[in-house]
Amino acid sequence: MGIEERVPSGVMLTSLEAVIGWMRKTSFWPLTMGLACCSIEMISYGGAPRYDAARWGQEVFRASPRQADLMIVSGRLSQKMAPVVRRLYDQMPEPKWVISLGACASSGGVFNNYAIVQGVDHIVPVDIYVPGCPPRPDQLIDAMFKLKENEVRRQPLGAHAVAARETAEQAAIDAPALHELKGLMR
Amino acid sequence: MTQDTDPTPLDEEPRDDVGTPEDAPDMIAPDAAPGEEPEESPDEADTDDVFVPDPSVFAEDGDPDGATSYLASGADWDDIVAEQAERTDSVIVVNMGPTHPSTHGVMRLVLEMDGETVLSLRPGIGYLHTGIEKQMEYRTWVQGSPLISRCNYVASTANEAVYCLAVDKLLGITDDIPERANVLRVMAMEVNRIASHLIAIGSGALELGATSVTMVCLQEREHCLEFTDSYCGLRMNHGYIRPGGVASDLPSDGLDRLRELVRLLESNLPAIAEFTLEQPIIKLRMEHVGTLDLAQCMALGATGPTLRATGYGWDLRKMQPYCGYDTYDFDVCIDTGMDSFARWKIRLAEMDESVKILKQCIEKLERTIGQPFVIDDPRIGPAATMTVGADGQGASNEHVKLLMGQSMEALIRHFKKVTAGFTVPPGQVYTAVEAPGGEIGCHLVSDGGLKPYRVHLRDPGFHHAQTMPMMCEGGMLSDVIVALGSIDPVMGGVDR
Numbered sequence: 001m002g003i004e005e006r007v008p009s010g011v012m013l014t015s016l017e018a019v020i021g022w023m024r025k026t027s028f029w030p031l032t033m034g035l036a037c038c039s040i041e042m043i044s045y046g047g048a049p050r051y052d053a054a055r056w057g058q059e060v061f062r063a064s065p066r067q068a069d070l071m072i073v074s075g076r077l078s079q080k081m082a083p084v085v086r087r088l089y090d091q092m093p094e095p096k097w098v099i100s101l102g103a104c105a106s107s108g109g110v111f112n113n114y115a116i117v118q119g120v121d122h123i124v125p126v127d128i129y130v131p132g133c134p135p136r137p138d139q140l141i142d143a144m145f146k147l148k149e150n151e152v153r154r155q156p157l158g159a160h161a162v163a164a165r166e167t168a169e170q171a172a173i174d175a176p177a178l179h180e181l182k183g184l185m186r
Numbered sequence: 187m188t189q190d191t192d193p194t195p196l197d198e199e200p201r202d203d204v205g206t207p208e209d210a211p212d213m214i215a216p217d218a219a220p221g222e223e224p225e226e227s228p229d230e231a232d233t234d235d236v237f238v239p240d241p242s243v244f245a246e247d248g249d250p251d252g253a254t255s256y257l258a259s260g261a262d263w264d265d266i267v268a269e270q271a272e273r274t275d276s277v278i279v280v281n282m283g284p285t286h287p288s289t290h291g292v293m294r295l296v297l298e299m300d301g302e303t304v305l306s307l308r309p310g311i312g313y314l315h316t317g318i319e320k321q322m323e324y325r326t327w328v329q330g331s332p333l334i335s336r337c338n339y340v341a342s343t344a345n346e347a348v349y350c351l352a353v354d355k356l357l358g359i360t361d362d363i364p365e366r367a368n369v370l371r372v373m374a375m376e377v378n379r380i381a382s383h384l385i386a387i388g389s390g391a392l393e394l395g396a397t398s399v400t401m402v403c404l405q406e407r408e409h410c411l412e413f414t415d416s417y418c419g420l421r422m423n424h425g426y427i428r429p430g431g432v433a434s435d436l437p438s439d440g441l442d443r444l445r446e447l448v449r450l451l452e453s454n455l456p457a458i459a460e461f462t463l464e465q466p467i468i469k470l471r472m473e474h475v476g477t478l479d480l481a482q483c484m485a486l487g488a489t490g491p492t493l494r495a496t497g498y499g500w501d502l503r504k505m506q507p508y509c510g511y512d513t514y515d516f517d518v519c520i521d522t523g524m525d526s527f528a529r530w531k532i533r534l535a536e537m538d539e540s541v542k543i544l545k546q547c548i549e550k551l552e553r554t555i556g557q558p559f560v561i562d563d564p565r566i567g568p569a570a571t572m573t574v575g576a577d578g579q580g581a582s583n584e585h586v587k588l589l590m591g592q593s594m595e596a597l598i599r600h601f602k603k604v605t606a607g608f609t610v611p612p613g614q615v616y617t618a619v620e621a622p623g624g625e626i627g628c629h630l631v632s633d634g635g636l637k638p639y640r641v642h643l644r645d646p647g648f649h650h651a652q653t654m655p656m657m658c659e660g661g662m663l664s665d666v667i668v669a670l671g672s673i674d675p676v677m678g679g680v681d682r
Contacts, residue, residue: 032287036314036678037339037422039291040385047388047397048404063287078681081292081313084284110333115317134339134422 017157024095024155025148031068032061033088036075038102038134045137058144065091070147071124075134076104077117089124095155099143100126103133127151276300280663284313288393288667291677295654295666302662307655311648314681322641326607327353330638332425337643338679339422340385343378344621345679346427347371349641351508352617352630353429356610362561366554367431368510373444373547374414374426375509375619376540380451381410382622383533383540387458390530390671394471399462406454413447416440430567431560436551444548451541459534472527476657476669479524486656487649490624491536492673494520495528502620514543526672536622569603607636623647623674643682647675 004013034042045051046059053059062068065088077085089098100120103109106129108118120126128151130143156164270278283294294310318337322330334349335342354360388403411421417436418426426433436444462468478488480496493500501518503511519535521528560567570589573582581589589597612634618627624646631640650673657669 033285034291036291036316037336040340040422043389044404044408047392047400048408049401050405050408061287076314076316078313078315080315081284084313088285110336111316111318111321113317113321115315136421 017155017160018153020157021153021155025152026057028058028070028144028148028152029060029062029068030058030070030072031065031088031092032063033071033085034074035077035081036104038074038105041134041137042072042074042101042140045140048137051137051141053141053144056144065089066093068092069096070099071096072099072101072140073105073120073124073126074101076102076109076111077120077123078115079117082117082123085120086123097127097147097151098124099140099147100129101140101143102135103131106131109133277305282666283310288670290389290393290670290675293651293670293675293677293680295670297663297666299663302664304658304661304663304666307658307666309651309654311651311677311680314677316678316682318682319641319643322638324637326636327429327610327638328607330641331428332423334641334643335423335425336678337682338621338623338626338645338647338676340676341378341382341622341679342423343374343427344619344626345643346425347375347509348617348619348621348626348628348643349630350427350429351619352615352628353610355615355617356613356630356632357429357566358611359430359561359563359566362563363431363509364558364561365510366435366551366557367559367561369547369550369554370432370436370559371427371509372511372514373544373551374417374424374432376543376547377410377413377447378424379540379622380455380537381407381414383537384410386622386671386674387462387530387533390668390674391462391468393667393671394468396468399458402454402458406451406458409447409450413443416443428560430563431558433568434572435559441548441551444544444551448541448544448548451537451544455534455537455541463531463534468530469527471664471668472525472530472672473523474525475661475665476526476672477524478653478657482653482656486653488624488653488673489646489649490621491529491532492624492650492653494518494532495522496524497522502618502625506618508617508619514546516540516543526668529672564599565608569600609634609636610638618644621646623676623679624650626679643679645679645682647673647677647680650675651680 007013030046034040046053046061065071069092071085071089071092073085089096098120100106104111104116105120106126108116110133112118117123128143128147130139132139135143155161278299280297280299281294282297283289284292289295292313294313296308296310298305298307316336318333322333325333330349330353331346334345337345351360354363384403384407388400388407391397391399391403414424414426415421417440418424418433478486478492478496480493480498482488483493483496483498489500497520499518499520502508503516504518516539519532519539521532523531570581571585572579589600610632612632614629614631616627616629618625620626625644626646627644629640629642629644630638633639653673654666654670657673658666661669
């Protein structure tokens with residue numbers, strides 16, 4: 001019927017997406033970008049022998065955004081810092097992912113005031129949110145694994161990538177404005 | 187931006203034109219108006235051996251708007267190179283930070299460089315401004331403790347301590363704090379001091395490229411965090427010290443955990459000193475780098491290990507004892523090196539002193555088992571007697587029974603205390619404690635209400651940041667990193 005029936009035995013077929021996704025998910029290069037308290041826990045995750053991110057090949061934090069594919073926004077993001085973070089995100093090559101580490105990065109946390117951006121998703125698209133103030137390194141490990149399984153491994157390529165982008169854009173166009181949202185959780 | 191695009195060789199002649207408007211390095215300052223630049227003053231040629239800051243870069247006295255400001259947003263590389271090529275000198279402006287792996291967080295340094303020599307350095311702060319001081323004016327007195335804990339997040343217990351001591355002083359209950367509460371406060375502060383010094387040493391070494399030192403320090407820090415986790419449920423940002431005492435007593439196995447922590451620290455901490463103090467690379471990088479003498483420390487408000495590295499044994503735990511520090515036997519660590527290495531040695535020695543204090547804490551805690559850990563004042567103490575049940579910590583059954591079934595007044599009081607808190611008499615106080623980085627002070631003003639009228643923190647990191655030009659100008663670029671690591675400014679505390 002298909003090509004599967006004509007290839008010799010012992011040959012396995014898969015998609016390019018699956019192979020590339022499988023390779024990508026084991027080679028994260030996070031960006032060295034510490035903002036506040038959570039960055040200390042991020043250092044513990046990367047450097048402390050107890051957590052030892054080297055076990056999964058993730059200890060190589062890169063200081064240059066050009067060499068990084070994962071941005072861990074670790075901590076509260078001030079209004080003054082926001083353009084800098086956005087610039088770093090823009091400088092990272094595709095494909096790239098963002099982890100919002102901690103309550104402040106995810107939603108502003110306890111700092112609901114003039115100085116703090118109320119969630120980094122205002123300025124960069126976030127793939128996974130980690131709660132906690134600050135989250136334990138264990139939680140960051142968990143987030144890393146979930147990100148790898150759910151996002152990185154399934155990163156679309158080629159025509160699929162174009163279709164995914166178009167779907168996302170259409171969804172953003174169709175999304176109701178805040179004042180149009182009805183219901184309890186306004 | 188470290189490329190030198192100047193066609194003239196660096197060592198041709200001493201530059202006497204530094205600081206003139208012609209070399210205004212406005213490559214990343216689009217708002218610099220060339221027509222508005224001041225005239226060159228005639229007597230500037232005489233000051234060829236004195237570096238005159240470029241007036242178009244840094245505001246002068248009386249300059250209303252600060253002339254040119256450098257933005258952290260950068261510019262097109264071709265524009266930067268073209269403008270650098272137009273300059274007549276070899277001064278280049280290097281922007282370092284706010285996200286740089288060696289600037290201790292989101293600190294930004296703007297350096298004017300001649301080759302590898304730093305001509306001028308200006309720290310740029312505010313990238314982590316969180317508005318904590320302002321927000322505390324909208325939180326109750328007790329809520330202030332966990333909030334101020336997040337200022338200097340590496341040495342958070344010192345923040346809580348200075349704030350709670352200020353509230354205690356304003357309430358007039360400083361002398362009524364139970365002994366066990368004070369011992370628990372000291373214990374929390376000293377464990378936190380060790381954790382903070384380990385971060386200061388570890389990240390300072392990491393910035394020099396010594397990753398193994400960092401790993402050893404983080405490993406020891408994990409033991410400290412594990413212990414804090416056991417008594418307050420959090421590894422960082424504890425909110426443990428509260429007005430009138432502490433949030434909770436040690437858990438049932440707390441003393442055993444503390445003994446184990448002391449044992450681990452006693453056996454492991456000396457190893458860090460052993461393999462760093464005689465390490466030739468660390469010595470070469472740190473000795474005679476970032477020097478600050480006593481007069482400079484005094485002028486710039488430097489405290490803590492930086493001040494003690496000049497041989498002056500100023501430690502508030504000895505000079506103005508608080509929380510019963512006068513009943514502990516420990517030494518103030520001093521050194522006379524005045525450089526980064528001296529501060530490194532002081533931090534190592536102070537950790538040993540902290541372990542010594544922790545051992546005395548164990549004795550005192552053994553003696554005061556069962557005694558109150560918070561002031562016996564229904565107005566200030568916790569709203570409910572807490573207990574640990576099968577589903578975690580909560581109000582004890584006896585207390586719930588009292589509230590729900592027996593006493594309407596107790597229920598009202600509980601409700602008022604949880605929703606509104608307590609009032610503090612009007613007035614203002616200033617308290618200071620010895621934080622790991624230096625002297626942290628709290629100026630607290632109350633108008634007699636349920637919330638502070640004003641809370642201001644004097645953070646040592648803020649004052650240490652201003653010593654950076656003094657330590658670095660005239661030195662090498664690579665020494666800037668060493669000097670910055672040696673004063674250990676935590677940006678959460680600097681910017682608040």
